[in-house]
Amino acid sequence: MSSNVLQTAIPIVAYCASSITMTLVNKLVLSGFQYHMVFFMLAVQAFGSVALMVLANYVGLQVRYRAMNKPDARTWFPVACSQAMMLYTGGKALEYLDVPLFTVFKNLTIIAVAYGEKWVFKATVTPLMLAAFGLMVMSSLVGAWNDLTFNGWGYFWMTANCFTSATFVIHMRKVIKQVNFQDFDTVYFNNLLTLPLYIILSILQENWTGFFSYYGDKANADELSSFVRGMFVSGVAAFAISYCSPWCLRTTSSTTYSMIGALNKLPIAVFAMMWFPDPITAGGVLAVLLGFAAGLVYTHAKNLQKREQPSGAQVLPPPISMDRLGQTPSNDSAASKADSSDK
Numbered sequence: 001m002s003s004n005v006l007q008t009a010i011p012i013v014a015y016c017a018s019s020i021t022m023t024l025v026n027k028l029v030l031s032g033f034q035y036h037m038v039f040f041m042l043a044v045q046a047f048g049s050v051a052l053m054v055l056a057n058y059v060g061l062q063v064r065y066r067a068m069n070k071p072d073a074r075t076w077f078p079v080a081c082s083q084a085m086m087l088y089t090g091g092k093a094l095e096y097l098d099v100p101l102f103t104v105f106k107n108l109t110i111i112a113v114a115y116g117e118k119w120v121f122k123a124t125v126t127p128l129m130l131a132a133f134g135l136m137v138m139s140s141l142v143g144a145w146n147d148l149t150f151n152g153w154g155y156f157w158m159t160a161n162c163f164t165s166a167t168f169v170i171h172m173r174k175v176i177k178q179v180n181f182q183d184f185d186t187v188y189f190n191n192l193l194t195l196p197l198y199i200i201l202s203i204l205q206e207n208w209t210g211f212f213s214y215y216g217d218k219a220n221a222d223e224l225s226s227f228v229r230g231m232f233v234s235g236v237a238a239f240a241i242s243y244c245s246p247w248c249l250r251t252t253s254s255t256t257y258s259m260i261g262a263l264n265k266l267p268i269a270v271f272a273m274m275w276f277p278d279p280i281t282a283g284g285v286l287a288v289l290l291g292f293a294a295g296l297v298y299t300h301a302k303n304l305q306k307r308e309q310p311s312g313a314q315v316l317p318p319p320i321s322m323d324r325l326g327q328t329p330s331n332d333s334a335a336s337k338a339d340s341s342d343k
Helices: 001-031 036-059 068-095 099-106 110-121 125-143 150-179 187-204 207-214 217-250 254-263 265-276 282-308 332-342
Strands: none
Touching: 001 036, 001 099, 001 217, 001 254, 001 332, 036 068, 036 217, 068 099, 068 150, 068 187, 099 110, 099 125, 099 150, 099 282, 110 125, 110 150, 125 217, 125 282, 150 187, 150 282, 187 207, 187 217, 207 217, 254 265, 254 282, 265 282
């Protein structure tokens, strides 16, 4: 295998592996233990991302980010807060829904984002996009119809997550041009600004008294050990997503990156079916396949739209990859740099 092929294949595999690990570990931490500490888990992920970014920069890896400063922090803080809402609602949805169903309904966010872009950025919705939206809605209906463990709270939080995710994406795309963030600036500012918010909300909202009482019992020592390991892996996976997403985007192209994001949903669903004891039905598998097809059709539609844009016209980047319960977005600058490799 040539070195050029390896230089492209390695970041793709790393991005896929980190995305799959992130989703499955989040599901395990949020549904596999006695206490479901969503804000605490998000705080661990934020701290892990910032700490490992600082360490990676210190040892000379390609992790460069803008130092924290008041003007940028003040401008970016509302975006960070909207990300916090997106991640929290995604965590609550994962607590109640199985991973394949979560990935199916996550596609509905794309519809909300597309029409939000149409309203805010005057973007167009093509017939091929409408066909993809039809597949997304169909996959969601099939998935809900065949959900043997229907949970009203799961669907409530999933709906909230779709709306908060769309709000975050659109708001971020408006603000990111004002601050001119590059690859890791967005990741660094998001995590550092939301870390104290997660800690405060965890202290105020989550049952720490019950947590210490339950895990203080020696009979639950093994579960506590598993919980700590899960949280550690979650923090490392959050950094891996932060690093691998821009790495994959830089070494391939925005077209390839967005296609990988669409393709990656299928192995996530398959691994979840193998790993978790959730019931598997023919309808559930069909819903995942329809959602997978919808993602491919929509990605192809966005790429065609980009090619047909007049020279010099503003082109919005491909749909962002919602990996960490939500999010590691590819920003406009990174996407435009990757696009140049296609030409």
